[in-house]
Amino acid sequence: MITAAWPPVARVGARRPLRLARRLPDLGWEPTILTPDPRSIFRSLPNVDESLSVPDVAVHRVPALIPSTRLARGVARLPDVLSKPVNRLISDSLKPDQYPAWTRAALKTARSIKAVDAVWVTGGPFGIFCVGRTIAKKLQVPLVLDYRDPWTVDLPKKRLPIGPSNRSVQKLEAKLLKSAQGVSYVNTDMLARNVAAFSPGPDAHWVVIPNGYDPTDVAHVEPTCFLVPTIIYAGACYGSRSMLPILRALAAAQERGLPPLNLQIFGEIDPAAQGFLSEHPMPDRVRCSGRIPAGELAAHMGGASALLLIIGDAHRTALSAKVFDYLGVRRPILGYGPTDCAAEDIINRCGVGRWAHDENQTIEQLFSIAQGSFGQTPNASTLRSFSADVMAQRTAELLNHSLNS
DSSP states (O other), X not given: OBOSOOTTBOOGGGHHHHHHHHHGGGGTOOOEEEEEOHHHHOSSOOOBOTTSOOOSOEEEEEOOOOHHHHHHHXXXXXXXXXXXXXXXXXXXXXXXXXXXXXXXXXXXXXXXXXXXXOEEEEESSTHHHHXXXXXXXXXXXXXXXXXXXXXXXXXXXXXXXXXXXXXXXXXXXXXXXXXXXXXXXXXXXXXXHXXXXXXXXXXXXXXXXXXXXXXXXXXXXXXXXXXXXXXXXXXXXXXXXXXXXXXXXXXXXHHTTOXXXXXXXXXXXXXXXXXXXXXXXXXXXXXXXXXXXXXXXXXXXXXXXXXXXXXXXXXXXOOOHHHHHHHHHTOOEEEESOTTOHHHXXXXXXXXXXXXXXXXXXXXXXXXXXXXXXXXXXXXXXXXXXXXXXXXXXXXXXXXXXXXX
């Protein structure tokens, strides 16, 4: 299993391979993790969380000399006015990122691992697919590509006429897809877009394997006992995923006599939301904190009256990892976002919360939470279909099919 992030690296990309590695041994597959040494690959060292529950599997953290990463770290010492454009130049010159430069070191380690039957690699970042393809080819075993995000179908226009063209990167993706014996996508929209873009032949085995919630993440945590009803938001707000509509609704609800209710944010909020809080501070309602260890966060979420989920227009069809993190906590979910988005459909089908599309609906739900009438009626069978158990079963089936193809 090749992944760009593995605990204690606390990146969202580590969750899917982590949850699979906990379960695949019971399904006939023994995971061995191959991941870059974080000090080699990341331009800025990522946050780590030692509290993450890690299965007893072999893990190879492979160091390597990555020229673009070394260069970017040197550039970081310059003033922002110089470092930012130079970093853009470095990024635009790569095809598609720094991960192909890790191939030689990764291959050397992979050759030392005995009895490899398949190579499973998850992205993005998508340069790691190149690593997976090379290792699978050299070891003469099947290759399975796992898409957590769309790749070239979502490539933005190049900012500068340097480096590889978008067309050449699309050809690279096509080559990688053709070399794979199996491909998984986390949602049907992502699969459909790649089918339209690359027209896979009749022998291609492309499937949808959604993310899955994992009770193991929060199984042995004592919930926090809050003195007043509390809404928890965990993660970052950026792009179209803004905290601003929630803060506006909270301020308007406060003017209408909202009973005691707190919003605790563990992560980062977007500039628009920061500006609103500066002009309309709500110290008795809103508390913004940085990220905290997974165990501590799980305790707060477990004691929350509701978990806040924000979906932006740009993520209408996406099912972010946060959706599944929340499902695993088994607390009511207050969703906010556009109509007919994939996350709203899951919440409604699973009976685990309510959705708001505008300020008035959000205000109504805030009053419901403050008054203790915001609940859930979980549908156990539907919930299970979005569990990590089912995700692992489908992944094992894909690996079995790839091995036998």
